[in-house]
Amino acid sequence: MEILETIGIDISKKVIDMHLYKRDIHQQFENNTKGFKQMVKWLEKNNDVPRENLMFAMEHTGIYCYNLSLFLSKEGFNYVIIPGLEIKQSMGMTRGKNDKADAKRIALYAYEKRYRLKRHVQSSESIVKLKRLFSLRERMVKQRAGYKMSLKEQSEILLRKDNKLLLKTQEVLIKCLTKEINIIEKEIESIVTEDDNLRSQFELIITIKGVGKQTALYMIVFTEGFKKFDCWRKFASYCGIAPFPNTSGSSVRGKTKVSHLANKKLKSLLDLCAKSSIQYNEEMKLYYKKRIELGKNKMSTINIIRNKILARIFAVINRKSPYVNLMKYAA
Known part of the structure; x- marks a missing residue:
């Protein structure tokens, strides 16, 4: 065409x-x-x-x-x-x-760019609903965090008997936001459970040690059920964890580094997954220690683990089978 x-x-x-x-x-x-x-x-x-x-x-x-x-x-x-x-x-x-x-x-x-641009495929109704709910949840979580911080600071400095309304109003708002956030999270779980494909993807992703429910849900939403990205390397670039060279001619010899043009939310979630894996996944823990003993950079090593986790997520989805920890079968 x-x-x-x-x-x-x-x-x-x-x-x-x-x-x-x-x-x-x-x-x-x-x-x-x-x-x-x-x-x-x-x-x-x-x-x-x-x-x-x-x-x-x-x-x-x-x-x-x-x-x-x-x-x-x-x-x-x-x-x-x-x-x-x-x-x-x-x-x-x-x-x-x-x-x-x-x-x-x-x-x-x-x-x-007509030969390069790909025709847009409309997202499913479930994905559209999830995107909107996640966007709302994120805004509410930020608002709650703001109220918690201001309440904590004011409680330490101000006398409660002189500032009852100021402190009580913020406490009520925090409780209200927490309640509504829980309702949104239940609705998100309900949407995923009712869709067979999304439920299957969610269950496969959480078999990977170090990957939690929030990361699994965000992965499903931002890949649109793993239809938007056909390769984990492209998604790594989108998340801002793919390293790129920084050189020019014979004079510029910059360090290979990640780009700031990224989905910062997914990047932070993958960072948490990597740090969790270093603590609780024996394979990742040994890999991390080995590189550090060789004098490698800590952040560079963490970024490699981020990419390993992302590659495993795409692998279990493409294979349609749970992740198998081969470490426990090693002699």
């Missing part, structure tokens, strides 16, 4: 700006079902390229692009959702910004 025309779409809360690359024409529509239908009619009038040779391209704008992506998926259009940073870095030196210009730049980027 050859892509002959690209349509760049800049999405805001109320409207979408659309630009046809080859025809170099622009039009604006409402960001709702009525607007989407008008968009299709306008496209049929102003474009002679068959539907299968068209590609819509839009910047990832979270909930604002969700309804449009659902509509395009149902109508059978090819479309891609591109990270904003990827488009921004492809622009080079630019001056000024508006929605019309952004739609044109997205269309240009999609046309130049």
Whole structure:
């Protein structure tokens, strides 16, 4: 299937700006079902390229692009959702910004990269629900941590009899947030349990020593049921644990290091898994001690263990069988 025309779409809360690359024409529509239908009619009038040779391209704008992506998926259009940073870095030196210009730049980027871009596959309903619940849970956990810290500091300095309302209000908020977080976690477990595929993946991942329930759930959500990434090395790069060289010519000889462009939440979870494995997994403990005795860097060794754990997670999913600890069978 050859892509002959690209349509760049800049999405805001109320409207979408659309630009046809080859025809170099622009039009604006409402960001709702009525607007989407008008968009299709306008496209049929102003474009002679068959539907299968068209590609819509839009910047990832979270909930604002969700309804449009659902509509395009149902109508059978090819479309891609591109990270904003990827488009921004492809622009080079630019001056000024508006929605019309952004739609044109997205269309240009999609046309130049049309042979490399892969058609977006709509996530399952369970994955979409899990993503939203995890996002809400993360915000609530941060809010609770903030209240706990301020309450602790104020309790140590202020007299309770003079600040009853101040301290009591924060205590109530902490209890309320804890209760709601527990409800969200139960709902997450319920969604995973009801979906046979997600439940099977979850049970396989937690057979790996050092990998907990939270990490297993986050892995399932961010890989979209292990459909978004076909290789653990690509996912390691996404998590920010894949090392990259830092050299140029004969003068620059920097250290090989990980990139700061990463999913920091997954990186922190894999870091906790690695440290837990060093403590409780005999194989990882021996590996860590051996490298340290050889004078290797501690953080470099921990990062290697992060990658080992990630490779094992993908391995059990691809094999569809639990992890087997071969260490206990060693002579």
